[in-house]
Amino acid sequence: MLNIKMTCPLQTGNADVLLDYCARSLDAERKAMLEKHMESCAECREMAGAQSQIWSAMDAFEAETISADFDRKLYNRIEELERVPAWERFWAPVRDYLQGQPAWRPVLSIAAASAVLVVVFVVRGDVPQPVIEPSGAIIDVRDVEQAEHVLEDLEMLRQFDAGSSGANAQKEVL
Amino acid sequence: MMAVATLERDAELMLRVRDGDTESFALLLGRHRSPVIHFVYRMVQNQPVAEELAQEVFLRVYRSRANYEPTAKFTTWLFRIASHLALNWIRDRRHERGQESLDEATPDGMVRQVSDREISKEQAMVRESKFEEIRRAIHSLPEKQKAAVLMHKYEEMEYSQIAGVLECSESAVKSLLFRAYESLRARLAHMA
Known part of the structure; x- marks a missing residue:
């Protein structure tokens, strides 16, 4: 079994074999094959040596001691969660999921900002109207009022004129 | 074989949590508290933040209990939540602080105390x-x-x-x- 020659892991893009070897997670058979291969492959030998040293050195990055009140704080938060209304509990996992998707974050921000703007405009009642100019297809309200005034004035003059001519006619009849 | 046994145990506990058994949640917490906190600590390199984020991890597990289905290994799901939270925290912090190099400083002025008095x-x-x-x-x-x-x-x-x-x-x-x-x-x- 050990006579099967291993192809160079670095030449064949299987460097994970060397990582496994240094992590001591390689099975006995492959370990023996790799060690046999390394006898004649300086490149693999060098990499395995450097990786083994890094692997051991990384043990220095020890974890910190966990706070004694970690569980108490967590259970307090769970208790608070239990008091939250049902709809909020339903919404929270959805929110968590969306927050975990970075691609959604700008979209959500924009959507939230737009929703706030719409609410503000609706509440204030000053939703901007479309402005079409200068085609004249939409007539300003002030123009309509002015036109009505002019028509009224003209009507008054017409009646005045009619009244005058009527009086003259009466004079003539008399 | 060991991995299958672990999967079954964690999934079984989580299914009990789903059915309202809080003791099973305590058992899951006991099994995975340290690995999650240590992983998040090494990611964010700040112990108080790591504990805060780890609490959020377990809180999300608890909150999702009603919809839990053992489709994947429990620890894969657990660490997926943990890595998402840690990566988001790192990204948010980078945006807050700009692209400053944290390489030169100990994060958040952390001074590590050597606890071992024997050495x-x-x-x-x-x-x-x-x-x-x-x-x-x-x-x-x-x-x-x-x-x-x-x-x-x-x-x-x-x-x-x-x-x-x-x-x-x-x-x-x-x-x-x-x-x-x-x-x-x-x-x-x-x-x-």
Whole structure:
């Protein structure tokens, strides 16, 4: 079994074999094959040596001691969660999921900002109207009022004129 | 065989949590508290933040209990939540602080105390110096490489499980690890 020659892991893009070897997670058979291969492959030998040293050195990055009140704080938060209304509990996992998707974050921000703007405009009642100019297809309200005034004035003059001519006619009849 | 037994135990506990058994949640917490906190700590390199984020991890597990289905390994799901939270925290913090290099400073002014009183002052200094070198080297890795290395080295996860956590292929994980360890070897060559 050990006579099967291993192809160079670095030449064949299987460097994970060397990582496994240094992590001591390689099975006995492959370990023996790799060690046999390394006898004649300086490149693999060098990499395995450097990786083994890094692997051991990384043990220095020890974890910190966990706070004694970690569980108490967590259970307090769970208790608070239990008091939250049902709809909020339903919404929270959805929110968590969306927050975990970075691609959604700008979209959500924009959507939230737009929703706030719409609410503000609706509440204030000053939703901007479309402005079409200068085609004249939409007539300003002030123009309509002015036109009505002019028509009224003209009507008054017409009646005045009619009244005058009527009086003259009466004079003539008399 | 061991992995299957662990899957069954965790999934079984989580299914009991789903049915309202709070004792089972306490058992799950006891089994995974340390690995989750340690992983998040090495990601964010700040213990109070790590504990806060780890609490959020377990809170989300608890909150999702009603919809839990044992479709994947429990720890894959757990570490996926943990890595998402840690990566989001790192990204948010980077946006807040700009692209400043954290490489030069100990995060948040963290001063690590050497707790072991048995060792000499000189030994403590050497140990502290080694810790700092490793911490900075890991900190300098791109986020996904960092997460992959931490799960591989400290949580002893298999490539397939790391792939499940990071939601990528096994070959992508191998590539991430190869590049990460290559950077670490180059950066820490003087320690060899």
